[in-house]
Amino acid sequence: MPKFTRREFIATTAAGVAGSALIQTQPLAAMIDASAPMTFPKDFYWGTATAAYQVEGSWKADGKGESIWDRFAHTPGKVKDGSNGDVACDQYNRFKDDIALVKRLNNRSYRFSVAWTRIQADGTGPANQKGLDYYKRVADECLKLGIRPFPTLYHWDLPQALEDKGGWANRDTAARFTEYAEIVTKALGDRVNGWMIFNEPWVFTVLGYLWGIHAPGKKDFNTMLRATHVVNIAQGQAFRAMKAVNPKLRIGSAFSVDPADPKTDSEEDSQAAKRLDAFNNVWFIETAIRGRYPEAFIPFPAEIMGVKDGDMELVKAPLDFLGVNTYRRTIVSHDPQSPYPGFPIKGEPGRVGARTEFDWEVWPQGMYDILMRLWNDYKIPMEVTENGCSYSTGPDASGRVPDQKRIEFYHGYIQKMGEAIKAGADVRGYHAWSLLDNFEWAEGYTQRFGIVYTDYKTQKRIPKDSALWYAELARTNTLPPPRAVEKAAAKKAG
Secondary structure: OOOOOOOOOOOOOOOOOOOOHHHOOEOHHHHOOOOOOOEOOOOOEEEEEOOHHHHOOOOOHHHOOOEHHHHHHOOOOOOOOOOOOOOOOOHHHHHHHHHHHHHHOOOOEEEEEOOHHHHOOOOOOOOOHHHHHHHHHHHHHHHHOOOEEEEEEEOOOOEHHHHOOOHHHOOHHHHHHHHHHHHHHHHHOOOOOEEEEEEOHHHHHHHHHOOOOOOOOOOOHHHHHHHHHHHHHHHHHHHHHHHHHOOOOEEEEEEEOOOEEEOOOOHHHHHHHHHHHHHHHOOOOHHHHHOOOOOOOOOOOHHHHOOOOOHHHHOOOOOOEEEEEOOOOEEEEEOOOOOOOOOOEEEEEOOOEOEOOOOOEOOOHHHHHHHHHHHHHHOOOEEEEEOOOOOOOOOOOOOOOOOHHHHHHHHHHHHHHHHHHHOOOOEEEEEEEOOEOOOOHHHOOOOOOOOEEEEOOOOEEEEOHHHHHHHHHHHHOEOOOOOHHHHHHHHHHO
């Protein structure tokens, strides 16, 4: 099985785009317009994001059970550098310091996730009070510092005991997840108003059950499709259970959504791009909002997915907001030789923009395109819940981390977000991925997405230049020039 990164649905081996202007790369600086300041709406949420398995560590502490990522990362050959999340950023013991760091960066929102196995070690039964108390302390620390706690109930760490019973392809998992969602909402709902049910359901179903490069490491097309349907049922049921606890809660999910551009202007490529958009971007949104699956597969694989009478009522969830996780784009063409039944497409990474160290195309226009696509289609408030890039820049001799490429990335994407807001899109927050360099799933510690440098040996945190730049954006609510920190450093040195 070829290795793919998180947001690539490449049905066959990427063949490049010979003979097309797409083979030319454009420097990021050429995509940035810093000529005029851009101010954002009053009370806009500037924040940062993390996920439990990527930062917490303490993988067996205080009654925590084994998750699929504990099992996967402990299996030789599954993670690029042979590492795991046993310690990660040790945030379980350092959360107060990290939340204080969020405050230092002038952020008003901190997105984190709840580890299911800290609440129910095996995914069933009574709640582990120590786990609930930990997340209460996290939320309370945020509130004490004037930061909105913004948790995600599920960021990929299914209890291994449930995976042993079929995982997300087992319909009973939807019921178990709903019980878990109700437990956590009852425990924290008095102090947390904004919630995300899932993080990137497309990613954890496709990469976990089809490609096998993420936990639980399965490689079966039919299992993957069944898992997507169970997850949609779980999203609808959890939403209703949480609203029953407190109807005033603001509940959404964070979806991986990236623009899908046709490779040529042919009708076949255009239709292929629409199908990829339907599956990659709105497979879990269209179901929640409209109670139907979008037209991605020909014909619709209802029997493979295990769709039963009444299921399309179960999947409905009138989400209060859409969480938007966006990073790059896909170039799509029609491919009748696709190995996936009913899905005759081929997706390739875009190649016009500069490349991050994860080999993702930098394409700020994609932020505008995807926000407008979702707004025009659904008219639901949005928050950018993840956006960021991987560059390995470390501390220089003076201890400074001059990650100018990351600043330029953020400037370009945030500028395009601002343009979408001006064009009418109701976007109410932005969360940089990530607060910290951390365990990057199958890539281990080989990729650094943080705006804060993590020394994994000492657990020392060093705010990068991008963190200082982002702090000024959050303080002023106005987009600073991309060279603002560099100029300030030069002035100080002079």
